[in-house]
Amino acid sequence: xxxxxxxxxxxxxxxxxYVELRCDPISGHTALYWYRQSLGQGPEFLIYFQGTGAAxxxxxxxxxxxxxRPEGSVSTLKIQRTxxxxxxxxxxxxxxxxxxxxGPGTRLTVL
Amino acid sequence: xxxxxxxxxxxxxxxxxxxxxxCTYSDRVxxxxxxxxxxxxxxxxxxxxxxxxxxxxxxxxxxxLNKASQYVSLLIRDSQPSDSATYLCAVQFSGGYNKLIFGAxxxxxxxx
Numbered sequence: 001x002x003x004x005x006x007x008x009x010x011x012x013x014x015x016x017x018y019v020e021l022r023c024d025p026i027s028g029h030t031a032l033y034w035y036r037q038s039l040g041q042g043p044e045f046l047i048y049f050q051g052t053g054a055a056x057x058x059x060x061x062x063x064x065x066x067x068x069r070p071e072g073s074v075s076t077l078k079i080q081r082t083x084x085x086x087x088x089x090x091x092x093x094x095x096x097x098x099x100x101x102x103g104p105g106t107r108l109t110v111l
Numbered sequence: 112x113x114x115x116x117x118x119x120x121x122x123x124x125x126x127x128x129x130x131x132x133x134c135t136y137s138d139r140v141x142x143x144x145x146x147x148x149x150x151x152x153x154x155x156x157x158x159x160x161x162x163x164x165x166x167x168x169x170x171x172x173x174x175x176l177n178k179a180s181q182y183v184s185l186l187i188r189d190s191q192p193s194d195s196a197t198y199l200c201a202v203q204f205s206g207g208y209n210k211l212i213f214g215a216x217x218x219x220x221x222x223x
Contacts, residue, residue: 031209033209033210033211035211040119040215041215041216042115042199042201042213042214042215042216043155043199043211043213044213045210045211045212048209048210055209056209056210059210089154091154091155095209098143098160098203099145099157099160100145100157100211101157102147102154102155102156102157103154104153104154105154
């Protein structure tokens with residue numbers, strides 16, 4: 001079956017702009033996670049959804065970051081007033097029981 | 112304080128040798144442990160999961176878990192150049208709402 005998909009694969013934006021990153025999980029996976037990865041580092045947790053609700057948003061760095069999953073499937077990560085420090089690869093993962101499977105990621109570059 | 116530690120490497124091994132990758136984690140009640148492989152420019156790919164003390168084998172890969180000593184390792188037998196990648200250790204702590212805490216990864220280079 002299809003794996004986790006993420007769009008866009010690359011996003012270049014200017015400082016201060018708003019961006020949306022989309023994740024489409026594996027069909028039937030109820031849990032969805034967002035991570036971000038900087039060069040030379042492991043992925044860093046941002047937020048976890050179980051169904052439609054955010055069960056753990058403790059990794060969101062500040063209130064410029066927000067994520068939704070309105071129908072319990074596709075999720076959108078939203079970043080307001082982007083800053084150069086937001087540049088990273090944003091990874092989405094989904095799971096049914098335990099093991100998490102990652103999408104290809106969105107490389108965000110803030111100029 | 113980092114909760115999952117890995118040597119950054121690079122770990123260089125000749126083709127056909129055993130590569131040994133290690134990971135330690137902080138003193139918290141831990142639940143599940145995962146090894147991911149990440150090729151340059153690609154996303155992490157799950158290769159092994161281990162939940163209880165001891166060894167778990169899958170093909171050329173063996174994961175070893177020792178909760179008393181707080182370490183988990185990955186052995187790759189008969190290493191191939193195609194195994195050259197960064198290997199990420201991830202820990203799921205009890206009470207952590209299922210999120211994974213990753214180490215920074217160990218870069219493995221298998222030379223012919």
